[in-house]
Amino acid sequence: MSTSPKIHATKVIAKTRIFCVEEMELEFSNGTHRTYERLKAGVQGAVMIIPVDKNNNLLLIREYAAGTERYELAFPKGLIEKGETPKEAANRELKEEVGMGAKTLTTLKPMTLAPGYLSHKMYLILARDLYGEKLIGDEPEEIEVVPWPLANKKALLARDDFTEARSIAALYMVSELLDPGRQSGT
């Protein structure tokens, strides 16, 4: 395995309300010098929550996505706030976006988004033993909650508005965990 390149310098070259672009001067172990750019994310990271109700329905949300300019189906997610653990952040986001709290929260595999140029880390958290509790978030319009039977995984994967890599990965992981007998079924 290669030795990591030396980072000779980093500097912020653009900063907006949401994004921070950093330039890095790298020297690879073979002597090659390169200038890379990456997006810096918040230190705390983010959570994606997979809420599963007592009837084995996944609770998806349908939300406007500015990047693709259309409504997308996905699992709820959000940034971890200062002082929160990933599980606390997951439960807060669940209450804000779905109107539910969870008595049982389980951390699954951590994921990255595009490690080549994004520093973002994401914790994947399974939420079960749900109960109604609504917190007011900062959403511009009410989020539609879409219950989806876990057993209908294939139909969800076939949808044109379920495309987010993190949600697809999460769906397979939770299906393997909770519904292993049906992995090759419908």
Add this chain to the structure above:
Amino acid sequence: MSTSPKIHATKVIAKTRIFCVEEMELEFSNGTHRTYERLKAGVQGAVMIIPVDKNNNLLLIREYAAGTERYELAFPKGLIEKGETPKEAANRELKEEVGMGAKTLTTLKPMTLAPGYLSHKMYLILARDLYGEKLIGDEPEEIEVVPWPLANKKALLARDDFTEARSIAALYMVSELLDPGRQSGT
């Protein structure tokens, strides 16, 4: 389902060699106004390639990831260049990063990365009937190719350096397609 918000204005507020940040003035169907930011990606989109050799090994690459500052295992990927189809781009990237061409290329589900703030589109392309052919890419150091038996999916998922959501989603999809009997096996 909600009606998409009206986009009253968009403007580029930061531009670097790699990244372009756009600000959008949105009006949601309930009358709420919001200013969003998103990253604009190239028009052509990107490809992720899942190369599978004749012994049902996946060909992964190990590459330095500037976002997370460590070497990551992932499927090869790259941007589609002007005039290329997604399959042509996939075959070129495969030759550059893995040193193989593919006689059979199959398009799987298109994915998005973070549709809320990235416009990036990614085509997932299965590459089979491989043969040796090396093209020189722009990599700063030789990329290590790591063959991984498809049947050992679980061991790959358990690795700390296999975290990219797109690669995890791709692994499950290709496993379902080529190795359905082992979905709940090792």
